[in-house]
Amino acid sequence: MSHYTVAFAGNPNTGKSTLFNLLTGLRQHTGNWAGKTVTTAEGEFTHNQHVYRAVDLPGTYSLYSNSADEEAARDYIIFEQPVVTLVVLDATSLERNLNLALQVLEITGRAVVCINLIDEAKKLGISINLKAIARQLGVPVVAISARNQTGIGELLDQLERVATGAFAGKPLKITYSDEIEQGIAELLPLVEQTVGSRYPARWIALRLMDGDSSLLSSLKTHMGRSTSPAHKEVAGHGVTACH
Numbered sequence: 001m002s003h004y005t006v007a008f009a010g011n012p013n014t015g016k017s018t019l020f021n022l023l024t025g026l027r028q029h030t031g032n033w034a035g036k037t038v039t040t041a042e043g044e045f046t047h048n049q050h051v052y053r054a055v056d057l058p059g060t061y062s063l064y065s066n067s068a069d070e071e072a073a074r075d076y077i078i079f080e081q082p083v084v085t086l087v088v089l090d091a092t093s094l095e096r097n098l099n100l101a102l103q104v105l106e107i108t109g110r111a112v113v114c115i116n117l118i119d120e121a122k123k124l125g126i127s128i129n130l131k132a133i134a135r136q137l138g139v140p141v142v143a144i145s146a147r148n149q150t151g152i153g154e155l156l157d158q159l160e161r162v163a164t165g166a167f168a169g170k171p172l173k174i175t176y177s178d179e180i181e182q183g184i185a186e187l188l189p190l191v192e193q194t195v196g197s198r199y200p201a202r203w204i205a206l207r208l209m210d211g212d213s214s215l216l217s218s219l220k221t222h223m224g225r226s227t228s229p230a231h232k233e234v235a236g237h238g239v240t241a242c243h
């Protein structure tokens, strides 16, 4: 039986924990990230004989280094490298929410985009062209309502496709201005030489150009250790639903 780690990322209040609780039921525990006062939760669920370890990341608007929450979500995706990152978006404010999805896709193509609160969007008369968004983003896109429990089967099927490698994402690559692309081109070989092929060099180059010293110090910390799965760092127990 395979075990796949799935990280739940998304803006605050997009229903990550509602979905997480729905999938994991009471098979979950909460704790703090190592050295950070950021609460996280882990749980387990099964679909088609595959076991998934779900990690509920803190809600963030970006993966820059504006807060401990953003640093924790960023570090998890980059350094713990979940098999799938599930990006949960609010269907009623897609434009703002897609910003985080684009940032995740700059880091990894092993992602599924989950458009939640589709019931609310319908009430507001918002219709969403899932196929067009999926084509543009290059990863599966599924509409669900975590509250009404609709679309969950399709979401789990898409998670499985990405987790097993049956679907290989071709994540949208954002092309920046000539000046920035020139900077990336100069920095990229140095970053690749330093961090190797394990980490997303283009994204790291971009963040370094932006003067992201927090990412730099996280890189130093994580590169000094071999692989250390996140679950070892989560010091928690107790059965509780997360919020």
Ligand SMILES: Nc1nc2c(ncn2[C@@H]2O[C@H](COP(=O)(O)OP(=O)(O)OP(=O)(O)O)[C@@H](O)[C@H]2O)c(=O)[nH]1
Pocket: 010, 011, 012, 013, 014, 015, 016, 017, 018, 019, 058, 059, 060, 116, 117, 118, 119, 120, 144, 145, 146, 147, 148, 243
């Ligand atoms: N109408 C509707 N409400 C939902 C749905 N999913 C979640 N909600 C509601 O949205 C609110 C936020 O849900 P949470 O699951 O706490 O959101 P979250 O993303 O975990 O929030 P943070 O942990 O703060 O980032 C709650 O009141 C949920 O009941 C949905 O599919 N439809």
Ligand SMILES: [Mg+2]
Pocket: 016, 017, 018, 059, 242, 243
């Ligand atoms: Mg939550």
